[in-house]
Amino acid sequence: MSMLIDLEHVTKLYGNVIGLNDVSLQLSSGVYGLLGPIGSGKTTLINLIMGQLRPSIGQVRIMGSNPSWSGAYLRRIGLCPATDVYLPNISGLDWVTNQICLYGIHRREAQRLAEQALALVKMETACRNPMGTYSLGMRQRCKLAQAIAHEPDLLILDEPFNGLDPVGRIEMTQFLRGWVKQGRSLIMASHILHEIEAVECSFLLLTGGRLLASGTLSEVRSLLREIPNQVRIRSPQYRLLASRLMGLDEVADLRVERELQQLLVSTDSPAQLARTVAKCVAEENIQVTEMRSEDDTLQSLFSLLMQLHRGER
Amino acid sequence: MLGVVLQATIATTLFELRRSVSGQKIAIALVLACFPPFIMYMVFRTVGSDIEVGAELVMAVLIWMVGLLSLILWLPPGIYSELEGQTWILSTSRPYGRVSLILGKYFSAMVWTLLVLSLSYALTMAVCLPFFSLGEFALGFMLVSAFACLAYGAVFSLLAVLALKRAMGFAVGYVLVSEILLASVPALVQKFTVRYHLQSLGLEHISDFGLDRLGDQGFVRNLVLHEPLPLWGNYLCLIGGTLLILSVCLAIVNWRQLITVHET
Known part of the structure; x- marks a missing residue:
């Protein structure tokens, strides 16, 4: 497999602020999820790949080229940025066509490619209306259309699910799965784990400008299972449930909230706790109306990784 | 490479022209275009056709001002809003996107300004017709206007990429210091201003602007054009x-x- 992206000890500074901190990364063709909280350096990494930014320290090579000196590789990349595009008096078709013309493609051919791409993202009926009449989700689809219209080898998506309704999310997921099935490469950045989970890929976990970990979905899941978690369980029989949970190894702390008829359980093993509660429901007919994790699991994952990184665990 | 840049620039220029058509912009263009004929009408109504300096000189100054104003209003904000705006990242993701975007903005501002100047000139001719015929200067005016747009447009584009959101202020400062103050100094520095060269073209292709009626022709000519x-x-x-x-x-x-500005 050819090397798509090669970063060697790359640091990017914005004045005194560190955008990316000593990141080394070699990615061959494939599907990657760039995962990290807001402000973790995902967009900085994408901008370095696109040549919009140059590294303060280190070296970046994309498809064998140095982005600072050669932009030819950009023809093989499609970018769908996180920023919204709002041009009220221009139609989606006109905008996408113009974006394709910027590759030096003749206008007639560019319009054909634009229509094809807009049809792929289910915008064929609305594409001739002004963008001022579009919803956020429709503008997101137009951005995706301009990224795929010239049939790139690598598609880079920054927060692609922003603004999409549930149906749009399903369609986007289906589209991305189709893209991957064609054997094309994909890098998808998001701060929400389940968005990236939807497309089977390898994960790159960024936080504070550092590449903390990389791995497959099962590896990330196994890490999540070990994270201390606080679980809220709502039940009309909360007292009975509390008595059953009290004293179990997986329960580190338990608090009863009478007014809300719920328990707040701290656990080192959320998976085991879930099994115990399920057993109570099945064997003792305890009714549970709601059970959910209090923590943002991704944030917890990053906290755990930071602790591992510092040698605190 | 040149073919790609050319094609992308033409596409961007046409796109920018379509994008920039709005009621507000058309209203501003009309106000700008009507400014010289209104002033000329007031001048002729006050002093009649017995104007001391040439009517074509008053008109040239007015149209020069309108051209500058039009470019200052549309070019620097158009460029810096794009550089710090939503679609810049998309332009940089094209091999020659940055170049074609700036050139597209530059040429679309040229087209708007030349349209304003043409309309302004036509209206001025119509208003002055009862007093003075300006038809013979039309070609000369358009030629000088085109060169003025090209040169000033380039200067304002440079200021826009250097000063970003402060570009309009810098453009006004540039006009006051360079094009009004320095261009009026009868010394070598005059030759580094755009106005000096436009005046030379104007004297050649339009008329002598009635300079001979101002008395000491040598002194005035030296003030306008030091060592031509x-x-x-x-x-x-x-x-x-x-x-x-x-x-x-x-x-x-x-x-x-x-x-x-949307990135953090």
Whole structure:
């Protein structure tokens, strides 16, 4: 497999602020999820790949080229940025066509490619209306259309699910799965784990400008299972449930909230706790109306990784 | 490479022209275009056709001002809003996106300004017709206007990529210091201003602007044009200067690492 992206000890500074901190990364063709909280350096990494930014320290090579000196590789990349595009008096078709013309493609051919791409993202009926009449989700689809219209080898998506309704999310997921099935490469950045989970890929976990970990979905899941978690369980029989949970190894702390008829359980093993509660429901007919994790699991994952990184665990 | 840049620039220019058509912009263009004929009408109504300086000189100054105003209003804000705006990242993701975007903005501002100047000139001719015929100067005016747009457009584009959101202020400062103050100093420094070369073209292609009616012709001519260059020298300075400034502007845009205001 050819090397798509090669970063060697790359640091990017914005004045005194560190955008990316000593990141080394070699990615061959494939599907990657760039995962990290807001402000973790995902967009900085994408901008370095696109040549919009140059590294303060280190070296970046994309498809064998140095982005600072050669932009030819950009023809093989499609970018769908996180920023919204709002041009009220221009139609989606006109905008996408113009974006394709910027590759030096003749206008007639560019319009054909634009229509094809807009049809792929289910915008064929609305594409001739002004963008001022579009919803956020429709503008997101137009951005995706301009990224795929010239049939790139690598598609880079920054927060692609922003603004999409549930149906749009399903369609986007289906589209991305189709893209991957064609054997094309994909890098998808998001701060929400389940968005990236939807497309089977390898994960790159960024936080504070550092590449903390990389791995497959099962590896990330196994890490999540070990994270201390606080679980809220709502039940009309909360007292009975509390008595059953009290004293179990997986329960580190338990608090009863009478007014809300719920328990707040701290656990080192959320998976085991879930099994115990399920057993109570099945064997003792305890009714549970709601059970959910209090923590943002991704944030917890990053906290755990930071602790591992510092040698605190 | 040149073919790609040319094609992308033409596409961007046409796109920018379509994008920039709005009621507000058309209203501003009409107000700008009506300014010279209104002033000329007031002048002729007050002093009649017995105007001391040439009518074509008053008209040239007014149209020069309108051209500058039009470019200042549309070019620097158009460029810096794009550089710090939503779609910059998309332009940088195209091999020659940065170059074609700046050139597209530059040429679309040219087209708007030349349309305003043409309309302004036509209206002025119509208003002045009962007093004075300006038809014979039409071609000369359009030629000088085109060179003015090219040269000033390049300067304002450079200011836009250097000063970003402060570009309009810098453009006004440039006009006051360079084009009004320095261009009026009868010394070598005059030759570094755009107005000096436009005046030379104007004297050649439009008229002598009634300078001979102002008395001491030598003194006034020296004030307007200190040690005149040959005509080809003026063309060379305007074309060469425009190309040089645009090249510097494009080099800066290619090299600058701009973060859009939406990124954190």
